[in-house]
Amino acid sequence: MAPRWKGRGCEAKALVDPMSMIIHQLQRSLSESNSCGLLSGHSVLLEVTAEQIQVLNRSCFGRPVITAEKNTLWFQLGLEEAFYLCHSLNCLTVKDSNDGPVSPPELWNYAVSVKPEFPILYKAYSHLRAKNWVVRPGSQYGVDFVAYRHHPALVHSEYAVLALLHGDDESSESNGRLRVWSDILCTVRLCGSVAKTLLVIYINRNGHDPSSPGCLDGYTVQERTIRRWNPEQCREGEGQPLPQPRPQLSAENAST
Amino acid sequence: MAPRWKGRGCEAKALVDPMSMIIHQLQRSLSESNSCGLLSGHSVLLEVTAEQIQVLNRSCFGRPVITAEKNTLWFQLGLEEAFYLCHSLNCLTVKDSNDGPVSPPELWNYAVSVKPEFPILYKAYSHLRAKNWVVRPGSQYGVDFVAYRHHPALVHSEYAVLALLHGDDESSESNGRLRVWSDILCTVRLCGSVAKTLLVIYINRNGHDPSSPGCLDGYTVQERTIRRWNPEQCREGEGQPLPQPRPQLSAENAST
Numbered sequence: 011m012a013p014r015w016k017g018r019g020c021e022a023k024a025l026v027d028p029m030s031m032i033i034h035q036l037q038r039s040l041s042e043s044n045s046c047g048l049l050s051g052h053s054v055l056l057e058v059t060a061e062q063i064q065v066l067n068r069s070c071f072g073r074p075v076i077t078a079e080k081n082t083l084w085f086q087l088g089l090e091e092a093f094y095l096c097h098s099l100n101c102l103t104v105k106d107s108n109d110g111p112v113s114p115p116e117l118w119n120y121a122v123s124v125k126p127e128f129p130i131l132y133k134a135y136s137h138l139r140a141k142n143w144v145v146r147p148g149s150q151y152g153v154d155f156v157a158y159r160h161h162p163a164l165v166h167s168e169y170a171v172l173a174l175l176h177g178d179d180e181s182s183e184s185n186g187r188l189r190v191w192s193d194i195l196c197t198v199r200l201c202g203s204v205a206k207t208l209l210v211i212y213i214n215r216n217g218h219d220p221s222s223p224g225c226l227d228g229y230t231v232q233e234r235t236i237r238r239w240n241p242e243q244c245r246e247g248e249g250q251p252l253p254q255p256r257p258q259l260s261a262e263n264a265s266t
Numbered sequence: 267m268a269p270r271w272k273g274r275g276c277e278a279k280a281l282v283d284p285m286s287m288i289i290h291q292l293q294r295s296l297s298e299s300n301s302c303g304l305l306s307g308h309s310v311l312l313e314v315t316a317e318q319i320q321v322l323n324r325s326c327f328g329r330p331v332i333t334a335e336k337n338t339l340w341f342q343l344g345l346e347e348a349f350y351l352c353h354s355l356n357c358l359t360v361k362d363s364n365d366g367p368v369s370p371p372e373l374w375n376y377a378v379s380v381k382p383e384f385p386i387l388y389k390a391y392s393h394l395r396a397k398n399w400v401v402r403p404g405s406q407y408g409v410d411f412v413a414y415r416h417h418p419a420l421v422h423s424e425y426a427v428l429a430l431l432h433g434d435d436e437s438s439e440s441n442g443r444l445r446v447w448s449d450i451l452c453t454v455r456l457c458g459s460v461a462k463t464l465l466v467i468y469i470n471r472n473g474h475d476p477s478s479p480g481c482l483d484g485y486t487v488q489e490r491t492i493r494r495w496n497p498e499q500c501r502e503g504e505g506q507p508l509p510q511p512r513p514q515l516s517a518e519n520a521s522t
Contacts, residue, residue, distance in 0.1 A: 152452020172448070187449055190442070192428070196408020200456040 011207050013159050014166040024160035029069070029142040033099070036069045040101040047092060047104045049112055052124060054092035054104055056085045070144045070161060071095065088147065089121045089128060090135040097223055098136055118223045127173075129220040133229050134173035134211040145171075151204060152197065169209035169235075170201045176212035176232060188236075198238050208236045267463050269415050270422040280416035285325070285398040289355070292325045296357040303348055303360045305368055308380060310348035310360055312341045326400045326417060327351065344403065345377045345384060346391040353479055354392055374479045383429075385476040389485050390429035390467040401427075407460060408453065425465035425491075426457045432468035432488060444492075454494050464492045 015021045039062055047054035055075065058066065063083060066072055072087040087095070095102035097114045104112040112120070121128040131154060138145045144158040148170055156167035174186050188194050188210065201208045211233060218228035271277045295318055303310035311331065314322065319339060322328055328343040343351070351358035353370045360368040368376070377384040387410055394401045400414040404426055412423035430442050444450050444466065457464045467489060474484035 149448065149451055150455075152448050152450075152455055154448060187446060192405070192408050192410060193443055193449060193452075194408075195405055196456055197452055199406075199408055200452055200459070203456070203459055 011168065011205070013168055014205060016164055016166065020164040024164050029144060029160055032065070032069045033139075033142070036065045036071065037099045037101045039065050040095065040099075045102050047087060047102055049104050049106050049117070049120065052089060054087045054089070054102075056087060056102070058083050058085050068161065070146060070158070089125060090132050090145075093117055093121060093132060093223075094136055094139055098140070115222055119221075122220060129215075129225065129229075130173045130175060130213050133213050133226055133231065134171060136226070137211060137231050138171070143169075151206065152200060153208075156206065157209065167206060170197075170204075170206040171209045171211060172197075173211045173213060175215070177214035177216070194236065198236055202238055210234045210236060267424065267461070269424055270461060272420055272422065276420040280420050285400060285416055288321070288325045289395075289398070292321045292327065293355045293357045295321050296351065296355075301358050303343060303358055305360050305362050305373070305376065308345060310343045310345070310358075312343060312358075314339050314341050324417065326402060326414070345381060346388050346401075349373055349377060349388055349479075350392055350395055354396070371478050375477075378476060385471075385481065385485075386429045386431060386469050389469050389482055389487065390427060392482070393467060393487050394427070399425075407462065408456060409464075412462065413465065423462060426453075426460075426462040427465045427467060428453075429467045429469060431471070433470035433472070450492065454492055458494055466490045466492060 013021075015024075043059065043062070045056060045058075045062070047056040056072070060083070063074065063085070066085055067074075071091050072085040075084040075086045077084055092102065092104065093114070096104060096117055104117055106112050118128075121132070125131070135145050135155065138155070138157050144161060145155050146158070146162070146167070148154050148156045150156075151170050153170040154173050155171040157169040157171055158167045159165050172187050174188065188197065198208055211231060214230045214232070215225070216228050216230060218225040269277075271280075299315065299318070301312060301314075301318070303312040312328070316339070319330065319341070322341055323330075327347050328341040331340040331342045333340055348358065348360065349370070352360060352373055360373055362368050374384075377388070381387070391401050391411065394411070394413050400417060401411050402414070402418070402423070404410050404412045406412075407426050409426040410429050411427040413425040413427055414423045415421050428443050430444065444453065454464055467487060470486045470488070471481070472484050472486060474481040
């Protein structure tokens with residue numbers, strides 16, 4: 011499925027302003043100001059300057075929080091976003107409500123304690139972000155994330171993303187998705203109706219214990235897209251070459 | 267959600283021709299002709315007369331099979347449908363490919379061997395059929411069944427039905443649906459987009475072993491509908507009474 015740009019010129023705008031550069035600007039801006047977020051429940055709150063709001067918005071990290079304070083502007087980062095800025099981009103520090111510093115390993119342990127599936131979700135999130143996809147929450151479509159080729163103002167999200175365990179761990183976890191046909195049919199139909207491709211990020215823990223962020227290096231990732239196969243589209247057309255039949259569950263690489 | 271009749275007069279037509287009467291006619295027609303189906307894979311094939319085709323179509327059991335034989339007409343029944351006609355309506359016998367008779371307990375064991383989830387699916391199927399809902403396969407919508415108030419020619423299906431284990435058994439089965447929020451969100455969104463309500467038939471086996479159809483009497487059934495709660499619809503309107511807030515997962519009775 012081709013990317014669905016939101017209007018004329020959007021693709022050109024995206025080309026001259028690549029997401030990798032925007033992320034680089036965000037990294038520099040947060041580093042230079044020694045940004046420090048406040049850990050609060052399932053999110054990290056960040057007091058921001060007007061310039062930082064712009065670059066956070068452009069890179070699609072977090073969302074602005076409306077408060078009663080007139081001169082202070084806050085951004086709310088999800089745990090995956092905060093940990094990506096702390097650990098992968100190394101441009102954010104975090105403190106707890108007593109103003110005590112929270113190191114990346116401490117933030118990791120906190121995230122795992124409030125959200126046991128955090129290691130798997132984070133591995134999928136960071137895997138896509140590292141490839142310069144814009145990754146946002148996917149609960150609206152009943153998936154873990156949605157992935158955009160560039161800013162959501164320019165393009166519709168292309169992938170509905172599920173992060174699932176694979177390999178030896180698979181059978182030990184009873185709560186995953188896509189274990190019965192009805193779930194696969196349901197998810198693929200919903201994705202089709204909102205013009206997205208279902209992208210499953212299978213994560214193999216290779217026996218690594220998720221007790222510290224170091225486990226992430228031991229995790230391996232497989233990307234699979236799952237689509238409905240339409241026999242109508244595979245019929246011999248007039249003057250057209252005969253398309254190759256494709257399996258119903260097609261495994262394709264989803265990298266940029 | 268109100269039933270969506272397919273045109274003017276459809277509701278009146280359904281009222282004067284209740285499904286209970288149609289099922290009664292089917293039962294009489296099959297009994298009088300000593301109908302005997304042929305067990306074949308995941309279905310039962312039934313040689314039918316023109317009159318029986320009509321009443322099978324009106325009651326929505328099975329589907330016609332196109333064959334090369336000119337003077338013979340066949341209907342293909344799913345395992346739930348065949349067992350319902352054999353066991354609940356007692357108007358069909360079944361034989362195997364060697365012309366040997368297959369008793370209802372033998373048919374039960376065969377169905378469980380080729381489809382381990384058969385006891386749960388059949389309990390849900392028979393529960394809805396006994397209440398005169400028309401029950402058809404739901405794979406198109408990623409669910410186990412869809413349920414119609416009357417014939418699909420007159421009315422759209424109202425419920426997308428999932429049959430799930432409940433009670434003590436629940437944790438022992440790792441393959442069910444609706445165990446994670448993303449699956450619930452996905453299923454509810456898809457049902458909403460096709461104007462159906464998600465009906466979950468929770469079945470508690472109460473420790474009964476599914477080794478014979480006798481276990482069905484020991485199974486208990488709970489019906490739950492799951493819908494998205496829309497806060498917009500709960501706002502105070504002009505001149506309207508303030509609607510009561512409803513929980514996001516509402517439990518309602520889905521009987522006729």
